[in-house]
Amino acid sequence: MPGSNQITKNETMMIKKYISYSLFALLLMMGVGCDSWLDQRPINGVVKQDFWKTKEQVRSALMGAYASMNGNYRGYHLAERMFVWGELRGYMVALNTGASFDEIQVILGNIQSTNRISDWSGFYGTINLCNNVIDNGPGALDTDPTFKVEDLNNYVAEAKAIRAMMYFYLVRSFGDIPLSIEAVDSDEDQLTIPKTARAEVLQQIVKDLEEAEPEIYAQHETNADSKGRMTRYAVNALQADVYLWMENYEAAATAADKVLAGPYALVRQENWLQEIFVQGNSQESIFEIQYAAPQSNPFYPMFSTTIGRRYLAYPSVLEETFGFSIDSPEDIDLRSIDATLKSSGEIWKYIGLGPNQRREQTDSYANWIIYRLADVMLMKAEALSQIGRGEEALEIVAEIRERGGAIPETEENPSASSANDMVRYILRERARELAFEGKWWFDLLRVSKMNDYSNLDLLLNAAIVNAPETNLSSILNQLRDTRSHYLPIYNVELNANPLLEQNPYYLK
Secondary structure (H helix, E strand, O other): OHHHHHHHHHHHHHHHHOHHHHHHHHHHHHOOOOOOOOOOOOOOOHHHHHOOOOHHHHHHHHHHHHHHHHOEEOOEEHHHHHHHHHHHHHOOEEEOOOOOHHHHHHHOOOOOOOOHHHOOHHHHHHHHHHHHHHHHHHHHHHOOOOOOHHHHHHHHHHHHHHHHHHHHHHHHHHOOEEOOOOOOOOOOOOOOOOEEOHHHHHHHHHHHHHHHOOOOOOOOOOHHHHHHOOOHHHHHHHHHHHHHHOOOHHHHHHHHHHHHOOOOOOOOHHHHHHHHHHHOOOOOEEEEEOOEOOEOOOHHHHHOOOOOOOEEEOHHHHHHHOOOOOOOOOOOOOOOEOOOEOOOOOEOOOOEEEOOEEOOHHHOOOOEEEEEHHHHHHHHHHHHHOOOOHHHHHHHHHHHHHHHOOOHHHOOOOOOOOHHHHHHHHHHHHHHHOOOOOOHHHHHHHHHOHHHHOOHHHHHHHHHHHOOHHHHHHHHHHHHOHHHHOOOOOHHHHHHOOOOOOOHHHHO
16 A cells, blocks of 8 residues: 555654654653543643644644554544444444454344443544644744644644534534533543533534634645645535534535545446545545554454454345345445455455455554545535435436446436435435445444434334344333433443533433
8 A cells, every 4th residue: 555655754764853852742741541531630740841832843743643543542533433333232233252252242233231242442532632732732833933834734723623523423422422622631621521411512623624724735745645634625525514504504515515626536346446436536536544664554353254253244235235145146236245245254455455466464464444535425415415415316326327337226316396205215325335344334324314213113113123122122222312322431431520410321
């Protein structure tokens, strides 16, 4: 992956140059070894007194925020947690023999506050790194005459964009959450705060993105930098996603259009696996968490059937989502077998090198894709379907299907004037295009909760198809209670922060 290596080597050299002090300061800000995101005390005064003096230090602090997303930070990889939160409850992902007890409990619908999948500390750790850049970075303008204002503004904008993305994952997964937008960098800082209503968190996300958009660079120094760091287009993609969640469809379509006007193009289908998932940083890519030696990704033990064996695709993904039939084996959605998954159910996107060649565990360096063009195009289609522009939405879906090599069996003809029929068709196309990219549960929940949960049957049907029969009745009853759609607050956080209250569903 030449592009991915480029950014990693460049930024590694940058951080190594300042390792004698700045990396030490970064580790202090990260709160390495702490049990809770709230316990992030550095040695009092060290960071502010001796750091934040030069543009290089501000940049290295920002790179620390990016590094926290691709390493084993606070006990897990953020990309792994993004996958689990975005897929496991949607019943496209089955558990294999290597699944943990916590993962099994999620599939069984028995999620308790002791389940480590609810550990949000890595996300808040990254948020605090961003808060430090936002709060303390501007001070370097007074001590470094070579620091350009536009570069500072870009660094702060990148930090706000990352912070907004972290909070978007949290608010979709937990609902009401603590909202911390000030750096924790001394013993005098407040270390315990209560939850904030989800609507207020979403407004802060919107505010961060609105402030970031005019200041952040549209592109960075290299192609890999432009894919591996937040840009104006990545901000627009996140805006479209946030506005869809908030049911602000006009704003979502406007934000998506800004991305579509950018320097992106769909990868040809014959190169789909190779360019997007093997090489990475493709012409379709908007933002990816970068991996390169020596920092491998967590995907091999997650998806491989030879080592780890944690996750498989349910048979229904191949048969119902992609429309494969054993009676017509030649009719295959080109995104399915040997691209997204194998006929055995092995999830292939992030461990395959080609139709018949898998990565070695020592070469597991595929990037984790947060946003790519096809995703944003389908976001736009969803927004258009809700504002009386159904014909345009259908044209977008048709373009994605043609590029993807979709088969006639999965083609639908909803009325362009039926917003609900349209959004359901678009949802099913998102399942085909974006399978196992950490999107499905969030997509299901977003569409299900539209118009005061008018589409709750989507969540119920997903469980009916694949949830364990022994637990199906209790799982369906759980899903009917919309409070269960958000994870419990992890018991470690509750014990560490007396101001936190458990989410209502888990109090009974």
